[in-house]
Amino acid sequence: MPLALLALTLSAFAIGTTEFVIVGLLPTVAADLGVSLPSAGLLVSLYALGVAVGAPVLTALTGRLPRKQLLLGLMALFTAGNLLAWQAPGYGTLVAARVLTGLAHGVFFSIGSTIATSLVPKDKAASAIALMFTGLTVALVTGVPLGTFIGQHFGWRETFLAVAALGVLAFVGSAVLVPRNIAHTPPASLAQQARVLAEPRLLLVYAKTAIGYGGSFIPFTFLAPILTEVSGFSAGAVAWVMLVYGVSVAVGNLWGGRLADRWGPIPALKLIFALLAAVLFVFTFTAQQPGLAVLTVLAWGAVAFGNVPGLQLYVVRQAERQVPQAVDVASGLNIAAFNLGIAGAAWAGGLIVEHLGLMHTPWIGGLVVLVSLALTGWSGALDRREGVPTRLAGATAHVGH
Numbered sequence: 001m002p003l004a005l006l007a008l009t010l011s012a013f014a015i016g017t018t019e020f021v022i023v024g025l026l027p028t029v030a031a032d033l034g035v036s037l038p039s040a041g042l043l044v045s046l047y048a049l050g051v052a053v054g055a056p057v058l059t060a061l062t063g064r065l066p067r068k069q070l071l072l073g074l075m076a077l078f079t080a081g082n083l084l085a086w087q088a089p090g091y092g093t094l095v096a097a098r099v100l101t102g103l104a105h106g107v108f109f110s111i112g113s114t115i116a117t118s119l120v121p122k123d124k125a126a127s128a129i130a131l132m133f134t135g136l137t138v139a140l141v142t143g144v145p146l147g148t149f150i151g152q153h154f155g156w157r158e159t160f161l162a163v164a165a166l167g168v169l170a171f172v173g174s175a176v177l178v179p180r181n182i183a184h185t186p187p188a189s190l191a192q193q194a195r196v197l198a199e200p201r202l203l204l205v206y207a208k209t210a211i212g213y214g215g216s217f218i219p220f221t222f223l224a225p226i227l228t229e230v231s232g233f234s235a236g237a238v239a240w241v242m243l244v245y246g247v248s249v250a251v252g253n254l255w256g257g258r259l260a261d262r263w264g265p266i267p268a269l270k271l272i273f274a275l276l277a278a279v280l281f282v283f284t285f286t287a288q289q290p291g292l293a294v295l296t297v298l299a300w301g302a303v304a305f306g307n308v309p310g311l312q313l314y315v316v317r318q319a320e321r322q323v324p325q326a327v328d329v330a331s332g333l334n335i336a337a338f339n340l341g342i343a344g345a346a347w348a349g350g351l352i353v354e355h356l357g358l359m360h361t362p363w364i365g366g367l368v369v370l371v372s373l374a375l376t377g378w379s380g381a382l383d384r385r386e387g388v389p390t391r392l393a394g395a396t397a398h399v400g401h
Contacts, residue, residue, distance in 0.1 A: 002119045005131050007173030008112055011075060012135025014166035015105050017143030018082060019047060021163070022098075024148030024242050025156045027225050027235070032156065033091045037225055038350025043098050044221050045346035050102020051339040055332055058103060059110035060190045067115055067182040070107070071174050078104040079167030085160040097160075106339075110332055118182050137250050145243035148224075152235050196329050199322045201382070205315045208375045209334055210341035212273055212311075215368030216304050217345035218352065219280060219361035223297075226358050231293040241297055248301025256306030265314035266380040269307055273373040276303040280366035284359060314379075321388075 022029070022043050030040035062070055081101035088094040116132045117125040151159040196202060219226070227233045227241055259268040279300045286292035312334060319330035345365075352361050 002177075004119050004174075004177040004179065005116060005128055007170060007177045008116055008132045009135040010166070010173055011071075011078075011108060011170040012112065012132055013139045013143055014135075014163055014170050015078065015101075015108060016136040016139030017147055017166065018078075018101055018160070018163045019051075019105060020140060020144045021147035021151070021159055022047070023221060024144065024224050024238050025151040025159060026222065027228060028151055028156045029094075033094070035091050036354065037222065038354045039091065041221050041346045041350040041353070043094065044217075045343045045350075046095055047098040047102040047105075048339040048342035048346065050099040051106040052336040052343060054103035054106025055110050055336045055339070056106075056193050056329075057190065058107045059332070060193065062107065063189075066180075067111060067118075068174070068178050068180055070111060071115065071178060072171060074104045074108050074111075075167055075171040075174060077101075078108075079164050079171060082160045082164035082167060086157050086164060088157075106336075109335065115178070115182055119179070137253065140249045141243070141246035144246055145239045148242050149236075149239040152239060192326055193329050193333065196319070196323050196326050196333060199318075201318050201322055201379075202315065202330055202333075204375060204379055204382075205311065205318055206334060206337035208269070208372050208379070209311050209315075209337040210344070211375065212276070212307060212341070212369055212372035213338050214341035214345040214348070215280070215365045215370075215372065216276060216300075217342045218349040218365035218368065219283065220300075220304070220365075221346040221349045222353055222358055222361055226287055226361075227293065230287045230359060231290050233290060233293075241294060244294060245297050245301040248298050249305045252302035252304065252306040253308060255302070257309035259306070260310035260313050265310040265317070266376060266383065268310045269314070269376045270373060270380070272303050272307045272310070273369055273376060276300075276307075277366045277369040277373065279303060280362045280369065283362040284366075287359060287362070 026037060026040045026043075029035075029043065030037050033040075065073075078101055081097045081104065084100065085094055085097035088097055112132055113129050116128040120128045147159045147162065150162055223241075223245075224238050227238050228235055233241065256268065256272060259271070262268075263271075279296060283293070283296045283300065286296045312331065315334040316327060316331055319327040323330060345368075349361050349365075352364055
């Protein structure tokens with residue numbers, strides 16, 4: 001594999017870290033800036049909204065720019081956003097910084113796969129994409145707990161400074177290692193993307209993605225305050241619990257991919273959504289006991305992202321049947337749906353915390369996941385009616401959004 005792929009992987013690692021590290025820092029940020037936990041939760045919501053907008057809209061608008069120049073511009077924007085967060089004088093500036101970095105995130109993962117595949121022979125394309133997305137998985141396993149640790153011991157601002165330093169390294173690596181002339185086909189226009197959104201079967205998949213992840217992120221956004229205020233963990237221990245969660249996510253993602261390959265996406269998604277809902281209901285009762293809380297978080301991580309491979313595989317297979325000329329667009333819009341789900345969940349979770357209390361987020365999140373389970377069953381019924389085989393062959397895509 002060419003060294004340029006390592007620069008892309010490092011970029012993915014930095015971006016994945018800044019997306020999720022805020023979850024472990026919410027109580028610290030809220031206390032320091034003098035805002036409520038629901039207001040702090042909007043830092044998760046608005047970042048995800050930036051990703052959801054940035055991925056389709058900005059990718060289409062920047063489609064004719066040379067890939068290397070665009071990549072360097074994105075990492076510069078990402079670094080600037082994190083430096084702005086480091087020096088943010090108040091809550092409003094921090095919100096603006098999060099939106100900026102979210103915009104960079106959305107476009108990066110839209111173009112990253114095409115850059116990665118251009119660097120290798122065709123028979124190694126899937127491996128190149130997988131290596132790049134490994135940066136996201138590693139971010140969940142190491143970057144998020146380490147960033148949480150830095151924030152708990154040195155201040156949340158220093159976490160963003162550390163992520164900005166990663167952005168600088170990724171920028172330099174890309175400038176030195178990524179070739180100047182990368183051939184590319186301009187991405188789909190906004191009109192072409194709109195045509196994909198007119199397909200009811202694809203809209204059903206996007207609804208499953210947004211609602212399924214939304215249910216999980218309603219409590220996950222407020223995991224740190226639950227661990228400190230309900231489970232009784234110290235602020236410093238939150239980083240270790242996030243490490244447990246990240247390791248479990250990495251294992252669960254691989255398990256989910258194998259399950260989707262073996263059973264087909266719909267049966268795999270039914271099982272994973274059912275398990276996810278069950279874990280969230282259980283967490284409502286186990287959060288009060290530190291040991292049981294950690295075990296439940298471990299189980300949560302195993303199923304929280306295990307549905308990514310099945311959802312991505314299913315949306316690609318549906319797109320091949322419904323809009324074969326725009327499969328990449330359909331797949332990219334599923335990533336936007338994922339982030340719309342996170343954005344809505346963080347906002348809804350804030351309302352739940354404000355009006356009902358922290359411990360109402362897990363069971364309500366479980367109910368929301370059950371909606372996604374019902375939509376998955378509906379998709380399966382429609383497939384049977386149309387004579388589509390339950391098992392759809394094809395390689396799955398692992399964590400990447």
